[in-house]
Amino acid sequence: MSEVKKIATREGYGNALVELGKKRDDFVVLDADLAAATQTGMFKKAFPERFYDAGIAEANLVGVAAGLATKCEVQIAYAIGIAKPVSVMIDTFGTATVDEEKITAAVNQLVDLRPAAIIKKFDLRKPIYKQR
Secondary structure (H helix, E strand, C coil), X not given: CCCCCCCCHHHHHHHHHHHHHHHCCCCCEEECCCHHHHXXXXXXXXXXXXXXECCCCHHHHHHHHCCCCCCCEEXXXXXXXXXXXXXXXXXXXXXXXXXXXXXXXXXXXXXXXXXXXXXXXXXXXXXXXXXX
């Protein structure tokens, strides 16, 4: 029996994305400025024309990924001492396939935008760099 090589989960994720990209020409990766942490940069290197980085705007990916709009900007406003956003506004620049109010409602219902939830979801408390 051959020995199993242990690798980090995120490296396995990056490798899997590249393999999927090789098998499917219609496969794309939507990223939220986490290419280094999640290893989606491996896919970007292999298929730069199919890699889309929305920056630190995870909520933008909701509309794009769902096919609700070809362009989507999400404004999120927070107030000190209040965990949930005090305002979420969606602007699809006229590219929406459904009413922007419905997209806003979906983002509010499906995406936990509390800072603590974002930290937990993306495991931001764990270091991602190797010690030398």
